Amino acid sequence: MKTVSTTPFEDQKPGTSGLRKKVPVFQQPNYVENFIQSVFDSLEDFTGQTLVIGGDGRFYNREVIQKAIKMAAANGFGRLLVGQGGILSTPAASNVIRKNRAFGGLILSASHNPGGPNEDFGIKYNIGNGGPAPEKVTEAIYARTRVIDSYKICETPDVDLDRIGRVEVGGMDVEVIDPVADYAALMEELFDFRAIKAMIAGGFSLTFDAMHAVTGPYAQEILERRLGAPAGSVRNFVPLEDFGGHHPDPNLVHARELYELMMSAEAPDFGAASDGDGDRNLIIGRGIFVTPSDSLAMLAANAHLAPAYASGLKGIARSMPTSRAADRVAEKLGVELYETPTGWKFFGNLLDAGMVTICGEESAGTGSDHVREKDGLWAVLLWLNILAKRGESVQAIAEGHWKEFGRNYYARHDYEDVASDAANSLITELREKLDRLAGTSSKGLVITTADDFSYLDPVDGSTSANQGIRILFEGGSRIVYRLSGTGTSGATLRVYIERFEPDAAKHDVATGEALADLIAAADEIAGIRAKTGRDKPSVIT
Template sequence: MTIQTVTTTPYNDQKPGTSGLRKSVKHFKKPDYLQTFVQAIFNTVQGIEGSTLILGGDGRYFNREAIQIILRMAAAAGFGRVILGQSGILSTPAASHLIRQYQAIGGIILSASHNAGGPEGDFGIKFNISNGGPAPEQLTEAIYEASKGIHSYQIAPIQPIPLDKLGTYELHGMPIEIIDSVTDYMALMESLFDFDKIAALLQADHFKMRFDAMHAVTGPYAHRILEERLGAPKGTVMHGQPLANFGGGHPDPNQAHAKELMALLFARKSEFDFGAASDGDGDRNMILGKQFFVTPSDSLAVLAANATLIPGYRNGIAGIARSMPTSQAPDRVAIKLGLPYFETPTGWKFFGNLLDAGRITLCGEESFGTSSSHVREKDGLWAVLFWLNLLAEKQDSVENIVRKHWAEYGRNYYSRHDYEEIDLKAANELIAALLDKLPSLTGQTFGALTVGSADNFAYTDPVDGSVSQNQGIRILFTDGSRIIFRLSGTGTQGATLRVYLEKYEADTNKHDQDVQEALADLLTIAEQVAQIQAFTGREAADVIT
């Protein structure tokens, strides 16, 4: 077979965001749009000849078609082999693990994460490097620059690969190994957690749980691990069949989108002790107790405080990192335990250097992402198994575990308000106006709160010295309260303005306030300072978590 060279016209809109290139399916179906970006990756990454590539996705619409294209382009690029998840399915953390396990040059992950799927939904592609983590900014910038100069791409002739059948196939002399998507990942989880204790808990008469896979990628993983390996009753996993449109739902594991799971756990006489959910590509998680929601920030803090109860972390952890908008609850654990802690920009790639250097073991983001040094991505099912192992050890409820944590460390009241699909021009004008105000905010008083400092967060990587500017506007009050403003990099329509509110409360007698009531004064200040309604026309956020 002769490699084909196809002439194309470059695109100027292929700049990856915090988690790769995400656009609507219709956008990806423009002539040679996917091919141009893949060729830009292959032209930029060094050492492709003879190397191993990991490939898979979350099963969303266009996943299978994209995989066949990428396989043909990988053969033309000279890869030594491609390892592909069965049916084209690989959760993002499982892909990260495979890259590390098989010493691959990297991996291509096809997902738009928590964004909706289907013909009218979104699609995404990102490249993960040899450590298993997302490509750093220098590489994504180089890929973007390359994409603007692509005038042709190389591709092998059409030879469809049977994605659903395990085995080794060949395309233009390049082996393609289709492997079971779950087996390697399950072995990794078993090396970290006490599966015997978790199994005893899941099979106990007094304990009942539900895991909502949201018709996304973790369905096969959860069925195999929770129900088959650990013996949870059949039906423990809800919506476990991956569907190209996620069953018409929004695969985002939060209170707004996992409504069925929320209803089960928050029923007046709920029979469930534990609830959890994961997202489109399996890297996010939501944790629920009976009538009790655990914020992702609190979840990271609780896991860090109790890590030595878990076999994989019995010898202690090296440190903790969180993204800047994430609440400061994990910091309080690190300070008490005498551990290093870090505040990074949003985007999992910023944890990679710290993990590789052994500076941290646990890390997390407020956007329902938590993980550890076992991979270089956030990992939804890992977080669920960590909580189950913790419940099995403590023989206590989710709520009691969190309340005891608050009693020891204090409570960080925390919430995120998302204003979705607002006009991009209006969003940029809002941010520009905020930036103009920053120098004058320090020292201003708003009710009982005084601004201690205000800035546009910049991060200097402590490992390689790289600097990331303009990572979010922070208004920091003298009592430790915070308001953060950021434009999200994960949406595909207009802009999403995220407003983060945080207030610390040490008094255990004040740990039962309604979260939004506790933060009401901060929301008022946020509106007053940023003039959100004036710029966007929105009276309230679309999603509050």
């Protein structure tokens, strides 16, 4: 073991999902070591405890895992669990932390961002409940990165990550584990595999696109081997360091091939995809795309059909920008609806306190209290469980839901890699005029209220301010503006547009048409085109 002198880097502030930068940034001498040591220095009483390490298999994953193993040993951890090949999906890592009562875990991923030698990499720390570190921990980590002057590391040979078994590193027990087994067993406990298997045996067809990302091995094991889907039902199942040169984000832009298949005459009954680290999902039925916001609401309304949720839900939580479709489900079920800031870590306290069962975000993340991360395959399996029990198509379930609860037309417009100064200026100017907007109109729409969302955590009493600007209109429509913390360069301006339509006779209008006036108002109110120079979004989901 040795102590190495170092100097701080000024750019190691964690975002909503840890530290994310381009690979060449992480490859700077001492960059990885500084951040990992800062994590360890911000924790207490972990000597002899268990640490979990895994990642999504992207470029530089293996190299960073070797550094992390040697540093964990030098810092006094007693046991370390690492996924074979360095692989652990984010929800699987959460499960391993919880099952083994680990002190915490390091998850190496940039989620849905591209991978490769010049693309993105990320590190985040998850606490003992299996969820992302809360703000007080990430703030302590950042504070430490600004003054760090040394790190501890063992000078030992690399661990063979491809061989399951135990080795010793600097007095620490290192176990390379099967990354899939525990997670697959958990899914089998939650869902009615017998019903799903019978549905598939009866001719139900599905396609799952793993996008050459981490869920390939998980989907093959569960969908094909345990549930009997024909070989080939899982596509792009081999995790690749660069995700095959594609962007592993399960939306209608980057999963276009799957979308086109599901809209064609050759469409299977059900289509789905997951992202780089396995925490996001895309749900498409034959001829119909289910928005993540609608998916959350429909899953919550039908969750009782799965064994794990048969006794009902304790509550539902959604991020503030997520559409309010789930609110009406919560109202009918007689359970609380909690509106939180964006970032899965905000659901952790609610889940730990037993106040909610299902959570979701508009950014294609849904999950439940089985782990403390959003979980892409979990959402796919709950959909399959519902389809098996109801014996209806995805389209029939969606249309029935809208008829009962009303439809929330919804879209997210992303303006990516905007100059940071321009993006910050846009948000600042919006904030300055919020108290003057009520009662004014834009594109014929009357604004009723405007505010900057602030969250008071009902469990620990902490407050998170400046979480997104909300513009509400007469009739229940709204626009939300916020800057994303998941990118690695420039700024991403996200604009969320929502209209509630209770009349079932108007539920077949195209989303773009239903939101046209709100889209125009969003630009007029914030001056997006004038301030960013963009005449259209980079991505619409």
